[in-house]
Amino acid sequence: MATISSLGVGTGLDLESIVTGLMDLERQPLDRLESKQSIINAQISAYGSFKSKLDSFQTAMASLASASSFKVFQANSQDEDLFTATSTSSASAGSYNIDVTQVASRDKLASSAFTDYNSIVGEGTLSISVGSESFDVAIDSSNSSLAGIRTAINNASDNTGVTASIITDDSGARLVLTSNETGTENAISVSVSGDSDGNNADTSGLSAFVYSSGGTENLSSISTAKDAIVNIDGFTTTSSSNSIANAIDGVTLNVKDVGSSTLDITRNDEAILESVNEFASAYNTLMTEIKSQRSGQLEADSTLLTIERQVRDVFNSGASITGSSFSYLVEAGISFDKNGVMTVDEDKVNEVLSSDFNSFANLFSAEGEGFANRLESLADTWLQTDGLIDSREEGLNSRLKRMDTQKEQMESRLEMTETRLRAQYAAMDTLVSSLQSQGNYLISQLSAMNSN
Template identity: 40%
Template sequence: MTIGFSGISTGSDWNSIINQLLQIESRPLSTLQSREQEIDEKISDFGLVKSAIDTFNSTVEELTSSSGFAAFTASSTDEAVLTVSADSSAVASSYDVVVTQLANRDKIASSAYTDATTSVGTGTLSITVDGNTMDLVLDGSNNTLTDIRDAINSATTNPGVTATILNEASGSRLILTSEESGLANAITINVTDGDDASNTDANGLSRLFHIGVGGDGLAEQVDTAQDAILTIDGFSITGASNTVTSAISGVTLSLTGAGSSTINIARDNTEIEDRISGFVDAYNTLIEQIDDLEAGSLYNDSSLRRIKQGFVDVINQTVDIAGDTAYLFEIGITRDRDGVLSVDSSELSTALADDFNRVTQILSEATTGYATRFFNYTESLLEVGGLLDSKDDTLSSQKDSIQTQIERQELHLQTYEATLIRQFASLDQTMALLTSTSEYLTSQLASLNSNN
């Protein structure tokens, strides 16, 4: 703290003296500021602890229920007929599938016209898909192929049709394609012809989609809407899509062609091993982060010790499976003298193959499973009013108290500085007066001596 006062009258360096006095008086403030910085570091570090625990909580939650161990591989003996995938709700099994027919979308090409700007007639064009109808009223201002295409694609009442223009050797055609496959999505077109008395002939607006015999420039059915038809173990299945999701629970069939294929759904132990190893890695990462923080600003912090001990306590417990005691080492997970967990992949693989249900129970048993206990413990730490929340409140309260003390100390120093300035200003004036008097007396004595 530097002040702007100096002993002008006497030449004394009052600034230096006052600053030294202020530095001595500021020692309590420096102590408070250091303490505030320490609390800020603790708040930040406990934020890191909370984040690490939250990450571990998310990882371990997956293994608290059977769905966390539901991983399957799916294969097809002939992917030219179908491919297959399975989600966590599938069950290990196999099925014989015969695909008779693939689902298809409806596609209709209009009659050919000179070009896309040619007028096609006037009247009303009605397009229906699956019971939903769109009516386009056409007159001389909006009746070219381009106009109709744009009107169909932008209409809010579009029933599920896309319109494009194809320019081919015989002219320009408007192509209508149903957005979805399946028989129910067949396109039905009706015309109210404003150009003549017939709504179905090859003249006026009705010519637009008048089906010819082929090669005559009239409309043609390019593709016909149809359902997929297949059997699974001899049972008939039909569907509007070539992606079959509802036939077998948890299994999706993607049909690619007619023929037969056998699909196999098997438990994916490799994926399950990876999930269990991921749980172990997450635990080790968490404990390592806690140890690092404990060696820093949270050294000897009782709350952090309690948190860590809670995790160790879970590891030291056993699991009750219908009265039978089970241990973590049964699935190849052990802890070394430093508290680090490791997984013996060979032992874990054997345990999954020999008794899959016991492995899942050791981790996910509803009350005593290791994953269940870890999840419940981390939830208690993270909940409102939990240990971490209480610690944050305590540190924040301490910081508020110190900030109040800092404000008081700063105010005290401002007052103390002002007092020092007044006192030393008065002293400076007094010393100046004494100096002046001394100089006067010295001068008078010198005059007396010279007269004698």
Template identity: 35%
Template sequence: MAISSAGIGTGLDVASIISKLVAVESQPITLLNTRQQAYKDQLSAYGRILSAASSLQTAAGKLDSTADFQGYTATVADTDYASATASSYAAAGSYALRVEQLAQANKLLSTADPAVAAGTLTIELGDISSGSFVAKSGTSPVAINFTGSTLEELRSAINSASAGVSATIVNGSGGKQLVLTSSVTGAENTIRLTGATGLSGFTYDPITPSAAFTEKAAAQDAEAYIDGVLVTSSTNTLAEAMTGVSITLKKVHDPLIPAEATTLAIGSDTAGMTTRAKDFVKSWNDLNTLFKSLTKYDPTASKASTLSGDRTVSGMEAQLRSVLFSSPGSASATYPRLSDLGITLETDGSLKLDETKFGTALSSNLTDATATMTAFGAAFKTLADNLVGTDGAITSKTTSLNSTIKSMDTRREVLQRQVDAIEKRYRAQFTALDAMMGRMQTQSSYLSQQLSRLG
């Protein structure tokens, strides 16, 4: 709106008068802004509640299945020799583990400065444990048509051939030597070479080795004994030696002490179960702390928090406590309530986990403890799903708040147009008054001059 210079004719501070009048007319907008900010604060608070409730949903979701409490841990007594992991498919037990040999790749070292010229080099991988070369299943000989003349060029050609063999050059005191290594470990990765024309000097048969190459490391499988039963693997990880258990071999036991072995123990993962219970307790406590912070009232300062008296929050708190004090039908008779497992409600509404009591329950009666934890986990997961879901209490509340805030934006626009119209009318009225007073002052001055002449 253009600003006029009201008040020139009257000498009054018309701009200030109009500003104050407009301020009075704008009070409904000021009150609306204050109310809207309160709703925005509530919307922000519900955003924090949604985040905390989602964390509770996640934590409860890790307790709602029997599989969550059927985890196992695998422990190797001497980790110098091996390490192990276990899944829910494992079975508890103790086993003697002896590492007989580690898996390794085949490695060949050529003579120094071998003659290199254009020719063909065929590379094959296979197993010679039967006394003859048996090609590796799923592979075919790879023929390299070489047109170079240096050992470096041959190295590059081998590395580009994708033959399952890598090549490098060692610059020894006696000259350059080609080192060939199978890309993966295991007995079926023994290298056989057939050279022709300018590469005939690179022919190597592992059954009847020639002087062209020296075997620096034989291709071999890993071997270990579990309770006296021999198990093998092309790698140093025994992934299928025991159901649900993966063993990684690291070091060979002394071959001169046949009885030497370490212990592999498989047991229930009580630590993991306790961690999941602790995560649930923490998520409950975080939500409880947030509820208290958002709804508290300070009588001394007569100051209420953002959601003081909010019935949606009090309703959610009531639902959570209702589940906590319930006894789900699938809970065990041995531990019908969470408190029987060591999870208790404190006077401030928080939960406390007695890890000793919880661990004792898991150790003494895992089946019944699992039944109760999964029953409550499922109940809290269902409640949390309802709270944070698209039709849940939190979403419904935030939708309502957003709608209210939006309607206030519309109402503000209407009120602002009314105030602008009133301000425009005031300016027109005061401008007209100012002009009229100016004319009257001019007439007064004229009459005064005329009267003074008569005298």
């Protein structure tokens, strides 16, 4: 008997549509599950966006959450050709007379001229000292040229801070030794032992590089190691470096040239005002995001409700704050309009910064009491591992994993169901087709008998 290769061929019925319709009914639980998965994925994505806004909120709160945040100072040199300066939070406002009497310099020594960098100098051991530290360089037939000696010095594993180079002028090639650091403590001296010409101090062979300030000086001094010397309001400070840190508390001077000028350290109220504006912007952005998510994928989400309530509780507390004559932000120029948007009255803020700086700073930064300090602590708890957001995301991901397992089971059952239905309808199609053939045969036989 012929096999039915496609449903309905034997009977002429649209069995394929019947099976498809039945499978559509069977798939409805799976479709509902996939719809739920799509919603959860959208919620996870929404939490990702929300977490990004929380990160920005936390950063803005941190910029005002500690007393050091308000110690923002700027250092202004009246003559930046002589020196510049930078300041840290430990600086204090003030003005200083700066007199640079000497700039720190490196030690630099040069040899007499050789024919070229391939000239053979001699063999032996160079002992090079940089201040109190020294290292030895063995020179033999493999590296006895001027270039070989330069490379051997630079590649010495225990090099204590000297760089060798070759300068070629009209007279020939010269080996130049330069200390890597400035200051008298980094002065260079060179001695030789085992010179192949038998003399460790003459001007030929390896001993041509011998140098001891005030002693044998076979090298010429190009520049002498010097310390920086600076008078600050009449007090002298000496430094091996031109970068002088904490001669003035919290200030680093960068000396450039000899001369006198003034250094002014002032509080940078503009930077503080910028942080206050970022504080307000971060709050408004966070509230806008909460409103957007509550009318979207995270509608009626308890996590958002909790965060919003906690933030508003901080602003509505109105408790006294240690070190501040203010209890509310509005007293310092930060208020909310009728739509709940935080606004900053910059004129008022600048006025308070000038008249009662400590109260303003503590209003934000007092430990456990200041507005920014408390909000940063809250943001930390929201964003920490196993915190409010992390726990919510973990819960959603766990639901997705369970649904993935359910989905696999459903798809397996659907596959078996479709196979069963197709087998049943194929058998029916074959049977009906056979019956129709038999019926047609009987009819044709009866017709023949009637004709006879």
